[in-house]
Amino acid sequence: MSMPAYYTTKDKIWHYTFRVICFAIFFFLLAPILIMIPLSFNAQPFFTFTREMLTLNPDGFSLRWYQDFLESASWRRSIQNSFLIGIAATIISATLGTLAALGLSRSEMPAKGLIMGILISPMIVPLIISAAGMFFFFSSINLAQTYLGVILAHAALGTPFVVITVTATLVGFDHSLTRAAANLGASPTRTFFKITMPLILPGIISGALFAFITSFDEIVVVLFVAGVEQRTIPREMWSGIREDISPTILAVATILVLISVALLTVVELLRRRGERLRGMSPG
Amino acid sequence: MAQADATMMGGAGASSGTEKLVTAEGVPLKRALERAQRRRKLMAFALVVPLLAFILTVFVFPIAQMMWLSVKNDQIVNAIPRTLEELRDWDGRELPDEAVFAALHADLMEDLERPRREQATGPMGIRLNYELSAARSAVSRTARAASGFEAPYKEAFIDAHRLWGDPELWRIIKREGRPLTASYYVAALDRQYDEDGRIVQRDENRRIYVSLFGRTLMLSVIITGMTFLLGFPIAFYMSILPMRHANLLMICVLLPFWTSLLVRTSAWIVLLQQQGVINTGLVTLGIIDDENRLSMIYNMTGTIIAMTHILLPFMVLPLYSVMRTIPPSYMRAAKSLGATPWTAFRRVYFPQTLPGIGAGGVLVFIISIGYYITPALVGGQSGRMISNEIARHIQQSLNWGLAAALGTMLLVGVLALYWLYNRLVGADSLKLG
Numbered sequence: 001m002s003m004p005a006y007y008t009t010k011d012k013i014w015h016y017t018f019r020v021i022c023f024a025i026f027f028f029l030l031a032p033i034l035i036m037i038p039l040s041f042n043a044q045p046f047f048t049f050t051r052e053m054l055t056l057n058p059d060g061f062s063l064r065w066y067q068d069f070l071e072s073a074s075w076r077r078s079i080q081n082s083f084l085i086g087i088a089a090t091i092i093s094a095t096l097g098t099l100a101a102l103g104l105s106r107s108e109m110p111a112k113g114l115i116m117g118i119l120i121s122p123m124i125v126p127l128i129i130s131a132a133g134m135f136f137f138f139s140s141i142n143l144a145q146t147y148l149g150v151i152l153a154h155a156a157l158g159t160p161f162v163v164i165t166v167t168a169t170l171v172g173f174d175h176s177l178t179r180a181a182a183n184l185g186a187s188p189t190r191t192f193f194k195i196t197m198p199l200i201l202p203g204i205i206s207g208a209l210f211a212f213i214t215s216f217d218e219i220v221v222v223l224f225v226a227g228v229e230q231r232t233i234p235r236e237m238w239s240g241i242r243e244d245i246s247p248t249i250l251a252v253a254t255i256l257v258l259i260s261v262a263l264l265t266v267v268e269l270l271r272r273r274g275e276r277l278r279g280m281s282p283g
Numbered sequence: 284m285a286q287a288d289a290t291m292m293g294g295a296g297a298s299s300g301t302e303k304l305v306t307a308e309g310v311p312l313k314r315a316l317e318r319a320q321r322r323r324k325l326m327a328f329a330l331v332v333p334l335l336a337f338i339l340t341v342f343v344f345p346i347a348q349m350m351w352l353s354v355k356n357d358q359i360v361n362a363i364p365r366t367l368e369e370l371r372d373w374d375g376r377e378l379p380d381e382a383v384f385a386a387l388h389a390d391l392m393e394d395l396e397r398p399r400r401e402q403a404t405g406p407m408g409i410r411l412n413y414e415l416s417a418a419r420s421a422v423s424r425t426a427r428a429a430s431g432f433e434a435p436y437k438e439a440f441i442d443a444h445r446l447w448g449d450p451e452l453w454r455i456i457k458r459e460g461r462p463l464t465a466s467y468y469v470a471a472l473d474r475q476y477d478e479d480g481r482i483v484q485r486d487e488n489r490r491i492y493v494s495l496f497g498r499t500l501m502l503s504v505i506i507t508g509m510t511f512l513l514g515f516p517i518a519f520y521m522s523i524l525p526m527r528h529a530n531l532l533m534i535c536v537l538l539p540f541w542t543s544l545l546v547r548t549s550a551w552i553v554l555l556q557q558q559g560v561i562n563t564g565l566v567t568l569g570i571i572d573d574e575n576r577l578s579m580i581y582n583m584t585g586t587i588i589a590m591t592h593i594l595l596p597f598m599v600l601p602l603y604s605v606m607r608t609i610p611p612s613y614m615r616a617a618k619s620l621g622a623t624p625w626t627a628f629r630r631v632y633f634p635q636t637l638p639g640i641g642a643g644g645v646l647v648f649i650i651s652i653g654y655y656i657t658p659a660l661v662g663g664q665s666g667r668m669i670s671n672e673i674a675r676h677i678q679q680s681l682n683w684g685l686a687a688a689l690g691t692m693l694l695v696g697v698l699a700l701y702w703l704y705n706r707l708v709g710a711d712s713l714k715l716g
Contacts, residue, residue, distance in 0.1 A: 022520040025513050026535050029595060032550035033542055035560065039553065047553045048563040096334040103330030108323045115331060122342050124701050126653020128670040129346060129690045132677055137345030156342045159334060217543045220655050237545040241660055253546040260541040
């Protein structure tokens with residue numbers, strides 16, 4: 001946003017004011033998340049910067065909250081649970097979601113709008129309602145407070161993301177490629193794994209990542225459907241915040257922020273690669 | 284191939300004559316094409332079926348079942364069918380006569396003979412308790428003592444629990460002795476039945492839900508407005524920057540979007556609480572006294588600030604994608620035709636951003652209206668929303684019918700809004716980061 005030479009003083013003042021406003025808003029977006037990172041190294045059990053921290057005295061910093069996090073049995077179990085449930089739910093949503101997206105992107109698909117509406121409904125219905133419904137349903141079939149129950153619930157919540165991203169990838173898909181493969185004698189399965197799959201893989205992976213992060217971050221359904229055995233990281237943070245709030249939460253939060261940065265990078269790279277492969281300009 | 288060629292020739296000859304086009308197998312071409320088309324349709328559908336079945340079972344059916352709970356009312360019908368039969372002609376004024384009490388005794392005796400898990404008086408007591416407190420203990424105490432009762436039963440029942448002498452209890456039994464009820468919705472709208480069975484408003488101090496729905500709507504409007512006020516400038520700023528810089532700033536928007544919800548909520552607890560970063564900073568700087576620390580959290584302010592932060596990306600992303608497509612030449616043209624910058628913005632630029640504003644606004648509004656976690660953690664009393672009340676009825680007060688009624692009302696509202704959103708922008712344009 002370089003300033004043109006014909007700007008009057010008023011224009012210039014407005015130009016700078018606008019920039020200041022924008023950076024204040026970006027500050028509002030980022031500061032709360034970033035401020036937790038230094039605070040998680042606090043040597044004292046406070047949620048504020050101590051005098052030692054502000055003067056950069058090494059005594060003011062410690063790794064005790066990270067140690068707390070890694071040594072506590074309940075936190076460790078929550079890490080295992082989060083990954084177990086997240087990965088299992090992602091496999092279900094990625095498989096079912098990709099198949100459905102392949103079907104939905106065919107021009108012969110009947111009742112496309114209605115089916116799409118049903119398939120993405122888990123994304124639209126407020127989580128409290130999904131959680132309440134699943135709580136009643138899983139309780140009635142003895143799946144409440146089991147791993148299978150939480151996994152199935154999270155798989156349902158994750159599928160819309162897979163369906164949407166894979167369908168989007170298939171929009172630019174050149175169907176003459178599969179016809180060519182069939183013409184050359186490849187079976188439908190072979191065509192899928194050799195031709196279609198490699199081309200839509202970025203879409204599948206980013207959809208799967210969305211599904212994983214949905215499960216990894218999900219708390220409302222866990223609150224209702226999971227028991228003590230199935231507590232995930234967000235569930236453990238929830239009790240941490242409600243019951244005895246300690247800076248351990250900040251250590252966990254810092255680690256989660258790093259994980260999300262990593263996932264964000266992967267998704268962004270995949271998106272660019274996908275667009276390059278399909279001959280679209282990277283945007 | 285030769286065979287096919289022959290058929291083709293035959294077909295060509297037929298087109299001039301009366302014979303129909305046929306394939307190599309001798310099937311009429313039209314039918315063969317139709318069959319192939321049907322097979323392709325089935326193939327496409329078969330790919331969708333697994334997910335469709337999964338979502339219908341694990342997601343749609345449970346929600347339908349929950350909605351059913353909001354009208355399901357078989358507890359009393361199951362427990363005391365004979366009594367209800369006797370009550371049919373009762374006028375609802377004086378206490379019912381001896382025949383009704385005798386029927387109730389017979390019903391209770393029959394229930395006692397059932398295995399403990401199938402006894403129907405327990406659920407009936409719970410059901411009656413939603414309408415009249417102490418009804419549960421009246422039912423359970425009487426059910427335990429019923430085997431020792433002797434005629435006249437009327438006195439025996441009233442001796443066992445005074446509530447049986449209250450016509451109000453009998454009116455409730457008669458009213459709710461039907462397999463379906465509207466009473467959960469009546470309660471969810473802060474109304475109740477009066478003595479003549481008419482629906483009237485509850486006492487002033489017992490009205491909760493209508494004002495809670497009102498507050499939920501108001502908070503959602505405020506949060507949507509705040510995300511618009513904060514999101515519009517930065518989306519505009521990113522849209523006029525070169526792509527490279529804009530992508531860098533986009534990461535600042537996406538990082539919060541991808542960060543765990545609980546991390547973001549706890550960040551605001553850390554910042555806003557009485558001993559938190561902002562208050563301590565203000566005290567250190569001498570702006571406020573140590574005794575007068577600001578209470579910015581565990582109230583409505585906390586909910587608004589935290590949710591605005593959490594939902595801001597949902598406003599910025601659609602706004603930005605719309606603003607990117609607006610050619611800058613329009614503004615320049617307006618200015619060269621003599622418009623002031625403000626007029627050019629208001630008359631030319633702003634109307635073109637309306638699709639983005641509509642999409643982002645409805646999206647943020649839909650999400651915030653059903654939000655649970657953040658209000659529960661930072662909302663305190665004044666920042667509670669309708670979803671917190673639903674959760675309370677499921678987990679603590681165990682009034683599932685009322686929870687289901689409130690949930691159904693919320694769901695209908697959200698689906699109506701989503702329908703609107705779809706009309707505005709189309710679900711296909713839903714973008715994810």
